[in-house]
Amino acid sequence: MSASVARPSRPGRAFTLVEVLVALSAGLAIAAAALLLSRGVSRLLREDARMASTRVAATLGLARLVADVQRAGFLSSAHAAADPSVCGARALWPQGLQRLSAVTAWNEGSVMAHPEDLEQSTANGLRPDALIVGGNSGNGDVFPIRAIAPGSAGGQDVYLQIEGSGAVQRALARGGAGGADIEASFQVGRLLRIALPGQSRVSYGVIAGVQVVGVPPAQVVVHLASTPALPRREHDGCGLGRGAHVGGLANAVSRVRYDLRRLAGHAVYGDLVAPISPAITGDLGRTELVRVELDADDREIPGSLELVAEYAVDLQIGITAVLASGDIRRFPIGSSNEAEGLAIAGDPATPGAAPERVRAVQLRLSTRARAPDREAGIDMQTGGPRSRFFIPGLVPGVDTAWDPLPPGAPPVHARTCTLQTEVALRNLAGGAL
Numbered sequence: 001m002s003a004s005v006a007r008p009s010r011p012g013r014a015f016t017l018v019e020v021l022v023a024l025s026a027g028l029a030i031a032a033a034a035l036l037l038s039r040g041v042s043r044l045l046r047e048d049a050r051m052a053s054t055r056v057a058a059t060l061g062l063a064r065l066v067a068d069v070q071r072a073g074f075l076s077s078a079h080a081a082a083d084p085s086v087c088g089a090r091a092l093w094p095q096g097l098q099r100l101s102a103v104t105a106w107n108e109g110s111v112m113a114h115p116e117d118l119e120q121s122t123a124n125g126l127r128p129d130a131l132i133v134g135g136n137s138g139n140g141d142v143f144p145i146r147a148i149a150p151g152s153a154g155g156q157d158v159y160l161q162i163e164g165s166g167a168v169q170r171a172l173a174r175g176g177a178g179g180a181d182i183e184a185s186f187q188v189g190r191l192l193r194i195a196l197p198g199q200s201r202v203s204y205g206v207i208a209g210v211q212v213v214g215v216p217p218a219q220v221v222v223h224l225a226s227t228p229a230l231p232r233r234e235h236d237g238c239g240l241g242r243g244a245h246v247g248g249l250a251n252a253v254s255r256v257r258y259d260l261r262r263l264a265g266h267a268v269y270g271d272l273v274a275p276i277s278p279a280i281t282g283d284l285g286r287t288e289l290v291r292v293e294l295d296a297d298d299r300e301i302p303g304s305l306e307l308v309a310e311y312a313v314d315l316q317i318g319i320t321a322v323l324a325s326g327d328i329r330r331f332p333i334g335s336s337n338e339a340e341g342l343a344i345a346g347d348p349a350t351p352g353a354a355p356e357r358v359r360a361v362q363l364r365l366s367t368r369a370r371a372p373d374r375e376a377g378i379d380m381q382t383g384g385p386r387s388r389f390f391i392p393g394l395v396p397g398v399d400t401a402w403d404p405l406p407p408g409a410p411p412v413h414a415r416t417c418t419l420q421t422e423v424a425l426r427n428l429a430g431g432a433l
Contacts (some may be wrong), residue, residue, distance in 0.1 A: 027128070032180065039153045047415075050373075057417075058309060061312060062421060068137055069361050071135050071140075071427070072133045073425060075142065075193060077095075078356035079354070080356060081348055082356065086204065087231045087238035087239050088351040095298040096128070096230070096297055098349055100255065102135060102342055102427065104355060105361070106132065106224045106259075107403075108127040109259060110129065110259040111127045114261040116264040120313065121313050123401060125401065128259070130258060132258075132294070133255070137254050138254065139167075139171060139185050141170060143161070143165065143429065145159065145250055149197075149203045149244070150196075153223065153225075155205070155226040160220040166251070187207065188207055190205070190293075191206060192205070193232035195249045196239070196240075196248045205224040205228070207223070208225040209223040252289045260312050260314075268305070285311060285391075285393065289365065290306065290307055292306070312367050313367065314386070315363075319331045319339075319342060322357045323357070328359065332362060333362055334384055360422070361425065363421075363422070364422075365418070366416050368391075372391050374388055374414070385418035398412065
């Protein structure tokens with residue numbers, strides 16, 4: 001046997017400098033690609049989150065608007081000034097009562113009421129409308145009357161029946177034994193509709209206050225303003241007469257207006273809409289869809305304003321109405337006869353307006369994303385729904401959606417969400433005023 005010969009071990013081969021540099025370069029390239037990919041994904045997620053908020057705002061805003069329109073004319077008049085079933089001297093009515101109707105479409109009303117607030121919308125060629133809805137938008141109940149007597153302030157006091165009144169019991173169940181829901185229903189400035197027993201015509205008064213006595217209430221008194229005075233049977237052929245008018249019915253009627261405006265500096269919503277990075281987001285000119293209640297003098301009731309949809313940029317209204325010939329005609333949003341339909345549903349105090357002929361209301365609400373993330377606009381020349389909303393003031397010299405952008409300019413277009421629906425006015429379906 002031959003003895004094995006031990007061979008010396010060979011040292012391991014090391015990486016060369018070139019190989020190390022190649023490996024480091026490849027690692028850096030992969031890391032950079034991963035970083036860029038993560039940044040892109042994060043940007044897309046932020047954009048999608050903003051767009052989701054935009055959709056939520058549009059959905060909630062349109063739902064609230066539809067809910068009020070569905071109750072238009074409920075326990076009220078489609079056009080009080082022309083309603084033969086309403087008693088009283090129209091010339092003595094306050095402006096809000098003279099303008100009481102189920103719906104009033106105000107063509108370009110948001111721009112006319114708040115021209116400086118709507119600069120962003122007008123820079124996009126948009127001129128948002130406004131809508132006023134009249135009816136019992138509160139609890140939907142009618143309250144039986146126990147008595148009507150002269151009040152200490154010159155008006156009438158309407159005493160509501162407590163015992164056996166389902167309306168009062170439901171109000172107590174909702175608002176507690178203290179009668180908070182009753183007080184909320186008969187707010188100062190609203191109208192009170194009164195149907196007296198044995199009469200086919202109703203009367204309107206202006207609520208000056210409500211008094212709830214006791215817990216649970218033993219007495220509820222609705223105080224009416226002295227002007228306008230309730231009609232009297234001996235002068236008007238209808239209205240108050242002798243006796244306590246036991247068995248009459250009363251309900252509150254409100255008028256609410258929807259429009260677009262800025263809320264910067266508002267006592268309640270100012271902090272919510274305070275600008276954040278306005279040079280990037282354009283928050284200095286942001287507008288919201290609001291709901292505010294109007295009093296009998298056609299003025300906004302303090303404390304009644306509600307923010308309905310944030311970053312709202314457009315509100316358009318279309319009408320379906322019955323013509324004098326009896327034919328039903330649609331006046332859709334963006335059509336050539338849209339203005340004709342809005343005139344029918346216009347201010348009741350304007351000659352030619354006939355809001356009692358309206359049978360359906362088409363609504364289109366647009367909201368924008370909080371920040372711009374698109375460089376180019378889409379559908380900027382059409383009158384239909386917009387896919388992009390130009391935000392002016394972000395790039396010097398670019399003030400409208402049609403101004404050219406200089407090379408290297410940041411994105412100035414925000415994505416929009418537009419929702420549209422049509423609401424039938426069920427309370428006007430029979431054609432009654």
